[in-house]
Amino acid sequence: MQVHVDRERCQGHSRCYDLAPEIFDVDDLGNAFELGDGTVPPELHDKARLAQTNCPEHAIEIRED
Amino acid sequence: MTATEPGRVGDFATDFDHTDPAWVHDPYPIWEDLRGRCPVAHTDRYGGAWLPVTHEGVAAVAYDTEHFTSRSVVISNVKPGPLDLPAPIGLAPPITSDPPFHAMARRLLLPAFSPKAIAALEPMTRQLCRDLLDATEGRDELDAATDYAQHIPLKVIIGMLGFPQEDADIFRRFIHMVLESVNATAEERLAQIENGEIDAYINAQIDDHLAHPRDDLTSFLLSAELDGAKLAPEHVRGTMVLLMIAGIDTTWSAIGSSIWHLGLHPEDRRRLAGEPELLPTAMEEFLRAYAPVTMARMVAKDVELEGRTLHEGDWLLLPFPAANRDPAVFPDADRVVIDRADNRHAAFGLGIHRCLGSNLARMELRVALSEWMARYPEFEVSDPDAVTWSAGQVRGPRRIPIRILR
Numbered sequence: 001m002q003v004h005v006d007r008e009r010c011q012g013h014s015r016c017y018d019l020a021p022e023i024f025d026v027d028d029l030g031n032a033f034e035l036g037d038g039t040v041p042p043e044l045h046d047k048a049r050l051a052q053t054n055c056p057e058h059a060i061e062i063r064e065d
Numbered sequence: 066m067t068a069t070e071p072g073r074v075g076d077f078a079t080d081f082d083h084t085d086p087a088w089v090h091d092p093y094p095i096w097e098d099l100r101g102r103c104p105v106a107h108t109d110r111y112g113g114a115w116l117p118v119t120h121e122g123v124a125a126v127a128y129d130t131e132h133f134t135s136r137s138v139v140i141s142n143v144k145p146g147p148l149d150l151p152a153p154i155g156l157a158p159p160i161t162s163d164p165p166f167h168a169m170a171r172r173l174l175l176p177a178f179s180p181k182a183i184a185a186l187e188p189m190t191r192q193l194c195r196d197l198l199d200a201t202e203g204r205d206e207l208d209a210a211t212d213y214a215q216h217i218p219l220k221v222i223i224g225m226l227g228f229p230q231e232d233a234d235i236f237r238r239f240i241h242m243v244l245e246s247v248n249a250t251a252e253e254r255l256a257q258i259e260n261g262e263i264d265a266y267i268n269a270q271i272d273d274h275l276a277h278p279r280d281d282l283t284s285f286l287l288s289a290e291l292d293g294a295k296l297a298p299e300h301v302r303g304t305m306v307l308l309m310i311a312g313i314d315t316t317w318s319a320i321g322s323s324i325w326h327l328g329l330h331p332e333d334r335r336r337l338a339g340e341p342e343l344l345p346t347a348m349e350e351f352l353r354a355y356a357p358v359t360m361a362r363m364v365a366k367d368v369e370l371e372g373r374t375l376h377e378g379d380w381l382l383l384p385f386p387a388a389n390r391d392p393a394v395f396p397d398a399d400r401v402v403i404d405r406a407d408n409r410h411a412a413f414g415l416g417i418h419r420c421l422g423s424n425l426a427r428m429e430l431r432v433a434l435s436e437w438m439a440r441y442p443e444f445e446v447s448d449p450d451a452v453t454w455s456a457g458q459v460r461g462p463r464r465i466p467i468r469i470l471r
Binding site for chain 2: 011012028054055057058
């Protein structure tokens with residue numbers, strides 16, 4: 001699984017960083033980005049999906065292989 | 066300028082008023098009814114205003130900064146004309162600013178409100194909550210609004226701005242003036258705003274900070290630069306007004322609504338007391354179901370919205386709380402489900418004006434509820450009919466009589 005935060009859509013609600021800090025981080029302005037290359041280990045798949053379904057701006061993309 | 070006709074609303078589709086007692090008491094059935102038959106309501110009150118009530122309609126307006134301007138975000142009987150407000154800054158930047166100025170004004174403030182900056186304020190907030198609860202120790206009856214919720218964001222913001230804590234009463238009066246007296250006549254409202262009290266207070270604080278700079282938001286604003294120049298004095302004053310107004314009533318309302326809900330729903334209260342780890346999820350559901358803040362826009366250019374034609378200069382009420390109750394987006398939208406997992410609620414807005422203080426508000430709400438539940442896991446609203454709600458664009462309980470069960 002691969003996650004990506006669309007920086008154009010992200011408005012800094014910080015829901016993903018709250019719910020899944022193992023996968024997402026925020027910059028000094030509070031805008032989110034995925035850690036590393038966005039690869040999510042299997043044990044964190046549910047957390048990644050939860051972050052996606054709580055993003056008010058629909059800014060999180062998930063690619064499942 | 067059209068004065069609001071006094072008197073109760075008959076049909077909210079054609080004559081809505083967000084200060085009508087029926088709306089203030091329980092707006093949810095009104096929005097549900099409108100969703101089925103409008104879905105954009107209109108009123109001639111306040112000089113003419115529109116009201117989308119679906120999630121789709123609210124989102125469409127929030128994302129469209131071309132056809133809708135933010136230069137006036139509180140609907141009242143004082144409707145500004147095209148030249149009455151200092152474009153592009155607006156009276157309280159960045160909430161009243163439009164692109165492209167908006168992004169610069171916002172960027173300046175974002176670091177102070179980022180999750181990591183806000184985390185540093187948590188120990189102080191927790192202590193504040195404990196002190197407030199200590200003061201209620203031994204009582205069987207208390208008011209969750211006036212003894213608790215009200216004081217938390219007030220003291221936090223006063224601390225962030227570096228104003229004297231003993232000025233809390235002055236703050237409360239200003240907030241009431243701006244947010245809850247919107248249905249006063251234009252003459253009354255202008256007199257309140259133009260008597261200069263707010264400006265005089267803020268000027269005194271600015272002078273004090275210029276003479277004695279310190280590590281707080283006021284000194285930060287006074288030394289901040291945009292494009293290599295210090296901020297204009299009206300920008301500094303406007304942002305200070307914004308932080309005073311937007312950071313207090315709103316969070317106070319969210320904390321109060323959550324405690325009110327728990328005091329009326331013993332099954333939710335018991336579950337949360339037994340599973341404190343559920344609080345972050347439950348809290349988001351309270352924010353969805355009882356979102357305090359309705360924003361407003363003015364139409365900048367004629368535009369179609371869900372089949373209606375809106376004209377330049379019209380007001381538009383932007384009810385994020387109504388979007389959060391739209392069953393097209395939230396299954397079982399009118400039921401509070403404290404373990405609702407998927408929750409893309411819009412309590413803090415959508416798009417470029419996402420509440421600047423949302424990380425602060427969430428921290429305050431989480432800390433306030435966890436401290437309350439740790440101290441008083443067993444309580445109930447003692448007299449549901451005695452609960453009163455604020456009127457206007459910020460909705461929250463202002464009296465919440467609580468009985469502690471022992």
